[in-house]
Amino acid sequence: MSNQSLNAFMPIIVMMILAAGLYGVALLVAYIVSPRKPGGNKDLPYECGEVPVGSAWSMFNVRFYVVGLIFIIFDVESVLMFPVASIFRKMNEMGEGTYILIIFLSFISVLLEGIAYCWKKGDLDWVKSYKRSVDN
């Protein structure tokens, strides 16, 4: 890892431009080439031949949200662990290995407590979460 100039981020911008360009060119070519015959029933949502009833934008089960919730907490914890993990080797070579190991493991142990809690309470189950949480 050395000092970088800001130009190091140039390829990312280039790839963003290219992604937009690829999408635009593909749509443009398709717009020129492809036929357009609107009408009929082909612009109804597909429901295996039945005429769709109502909008699909209805409420659905809350367990998708619970999964997202557990994910975001773990995501944030792993983000915070990244800088510490990246200097783990350097600190170990400097002879401070035990110190950083204690810090690292105490952080991970809290993470483990979280997953153990969710496991115990049935938040990690997809099907049974309703029944078990009513029992509790």
Add this chain to the structure above:
Amino acid sequence: MITLKAYLFISLVLFVTGLVIMLSRKNIVAILLGIELILNAAALNFVAYSKYTAANLDGHIFALFIIVIAAAEAAVGLAIVIRFFQVKESVHIDEASDLREELTR
């Protein structure tokens, strides 16, 4: 060359947008969107000041913790919103008045 004021201006725009959304929207989820903007404005200020006025990375640490807090806040806040919706079948902010003293209606 970009000065500190440019970043502060962008941060101001973010903050004001968040404030306007918070004040004018009546959907609780939209209010949480506004809060995210305000937190971003604060984090942007921290990072900008840490580049222009201080030579250390404390601003980055602060931005990192702001992002952490924002994620936790979004998780808990949206959980409350969803529970609120299950009880009241609406996420109108004015419905959240059960604990308020009854005033004249």
Add this chain to the structure above:
Amino acid sequence: MENTIAGYFLSFEPLQYLVQNSSAFLGFDTTALIGFMIFFIFGVVFLGFLATVGGFGTFAERKISADLQARIGPNRVGPYGAFQLIADGIKMISKEDIMPRSADKFLYYLAPFLSLFGVVCTIAVIPFSGNFIMADLNVGVFYALAISSIVGVGIFLGGYASNSKWSLLGGMRGAAQIISYEIPVTLCIMMIVVLAGGISFGKIIDQQAGMPWNWYIFHNPFTFIGFFIFFISNLAETNRAPFDLPEAESELVSGYHTEYTGIRFGLFALAEYIEIFVVNGIAVSLFLGGYHLPFDFLEGTIPGNLLQFGTFFIKTCVLYYIVIWIRWTFPRLRVDHLMSLCWKYLTPIAIFNLVGVAIWMVAFDGHSMFDLLFSGSSHSGGGH
């Protein structure tokens, strides 16, 4: 710009001459401008290459599945049906582009773009060879992890915007699956970061140079388990069988792209196939030694770089073959099994691996298993 493909080509004589002359002519330092042009050209080259690889992926998938099922597969277009991808592309483009009447138009147009955007931006940090890397960022691996999470938003929006029940169910499942399996992937990457002491791709790959026993997969038992967790989680993140719940054709018609026709369906499929190559490339770079040959051969020259690129490509294609092989061998998981596999098996094992690697680092001073076994003197420094 050092250490990247533009820096590499700018060190050549003709381009330096061009930079000097154009700087003198235009009156400012044109290094950045020429570098931008080089990046742009190679961005187009890499994107075209990966799109072709993705197209061949669909062809290879059909051929290999035919092989596994004792059929012949596509054999009409060109020798052995090799031009099938061109025929597929022409078919995709010339189909009518239908949008459901009740769809959310803005999100319907945006969803394939976000899906493609997340994948294409990841290409910028893939190390194809020692010098053929577009950006060797200081946060390389982390950047790849971050930017590829946009794909999940694209898939969710694709399901939502169509206003079709199948699409919505597929999109919801897809988003839940992608975000869940990101956790084991992150933990496995962190295991490698602890070993390598840096999160740039260059640093991680340079430590695995040389013979195969220097690869991180063979560093210690924990990384050996970690590779398989990483591979399985990547299968799930790219919606590949046996984790193709979001597009399970026997229960949801086609999942989140049920309502997508023509070129936009093609772009979703293209993004998916490029993503398989990209995540396999990341797996090769992190665990299987990346582009390194066992010996130094013409290092730094263009033929040497092409040789390294070939090494990288062959390793990635082996993993690609395994991905296709798995798809046509294993039955699909049930959705509750999918979630319990992620949260109850892969994540705890990945945390266990991370702890194990951290303790191994401190206990054995970062020496690998083979160091300890074959050179008996080196494990004297245990436990600082």
Add this chain to the structure above:
Amino acid sequence: MFSDILFLSASTLIIASCVLMMWTKNLMHSCIYLLGVLIGVAGLYLTLGADFVAATQVMVYVGGVVILMLFAIMLTGGKDYQSKTQKILGLLPLMGSKYTFMWGTATAMVFGFCQIYFFRHLFTALEVQETTSNQYAPTVEKLGELLITDHVVAFEISSVLLLGALVGAAIIARPRKDRPAFLEPVDHHHDEHGEDHH
């Protein structure tokens, strides 16, 4: 040169997304414009040399918070509501329309600029000559060192905070069959009682 272009494009993205986010009535679209704002802020972090913070921004916000928001919008229907309690303000023709947002923004901008004008000596006091070099040092390792030395308590406590958030949010959001008794509408009970008497 490149940083100027990056700054300009990122700030254009931010301002456009902010305006659209206030403008649109559709909450789903609003959330997508929030995505634009967040990516723009990540671009600004890049121009400030904060590469790790930028990547964190993309990873946590785009990969996590936005998807969570989308889930929550789906779960709650995503309607846009009119004001109920603010009777006097609600009578104004502009309240709750896009013009309100415009006026609110304009007013708040004027207010903000007035504030900046009054406190300008603070800014001038803090202004520091900018380093002209385009180079920046790698931040990840320094952040790691800071996290395990100066800020180690905050680092460890943040994990406890996240554990608390996880437990609390999981308890709140967990699917339940029963409605809490104290949240039942009171007049509903009265009606049942009255019918029994009759």
